[in-house]
Amino acid sequence: MAKREGGSFKYAWVLDKLKAERERGITIDISPWKFETRKYYVTITDAPGHRDFIKNRIIGTSQADCAALIVAAGVGEFEAGISKNEQTHERALLAYTLGVKQLIVGVNKMDSTEPLYNQKRYEEIVKEVSTYLKKIGYNPDRVALVPISGWNGDNMLEPSADMLWFKGWKVTRNDGNASGTTLLEALDCILPPTRPTDKPLHLPLQDVYKTGGIGTVPVGRVETDVLKPGMGSPLLQSMLQLK
Known part of the structure; x- marks a missing residue:
């Protein structure tokens, strides 16, 4: 070094x-x-x-x-x-x-x-x-x-x-x-926040990457609702269609 x-x-x-x-x-x-x-x-x-x-x-x-x-x-x-x-x-x-x-x-x-x-x-x-x-x-x-x-x-x-x-x-x-x-x-001793999983999906974007063989990959933190691998999301589908 x-x-x-x-x-x-x-x-x-x-x-x-x-x-x-x-x-x-x-x-x-x-x-x-x-x-x-x-x-x-x-x-x-x-x-x-x-x-x-x-x-x-x-x-x-x-x-x-x-x-x-x-x-x-x-x-x-x-x-x-x-x-x-x-x-x-x-x-x-x-x-x-x-x-x-x-x-x-x-x-x-x-x-x-x-x-x-x-x-x-x-x-x-x-x-x-x-x-x-x-x-x-x-x-x-x-x-x-x-x-x-x-x-x-x-x-x-x-x-x-x-x-x-x-x-x-x-x-x-x-x-x-x-x-x-x-x-x-x-x-x-940090207290985990209570996240409103019963609300509509809210995912502020940190960045959007284009990855070869995968396509467009949005990155952010899920604030409300729940996302799991394999789940479909109207929000993400709409965003990808716009792009």
Whole structure:
């Protein structure tokens, strides 16, 4: 892997698959990735943060049942992201505006604070993030805030031996409280939305592809009704006839 393609961007290659993304070191298109927890099959969507690709960010965010807001705890990094009109503000506000009411906050790069894994730094960030989330409409009591290090795996899958001061996160909800220590546990506490399966089919399109040997393939998320393999759909038939 070339130096320009490595460094701090090398793990972004897992999701940034377009040639332009890898050359420029930024996310351009939304990129889904699936994994399994104890309770759920989870599909995460890596949405671009660059302002030039706001359309793709809106598409990716609008399809989410829960948003994971990752903020950097590194010296100067958090302050740059949380300042007015910067990415932390924009992404949280966009998620809430698009109806994503469940939120998890990961305070990342705890391994780069001064001193390392600093409790005071984490508490400062939690206070400021919670204040902003409350302003835009989120209830901080319903948000799991987790200090993590994605690089070292701290509090990702298992509790970190370097952050024994962290006694865990708690969320208070009308439909059941939840608590835990890791980011994985926070994902397992997401409440699945109730989808109106008795309503007419509503499938907002993300994109339409033309695939050799198959034809036109519309892609989107089913919001109402149910689609199963082999089912016919008047909506899809009509759309294909129009094309």
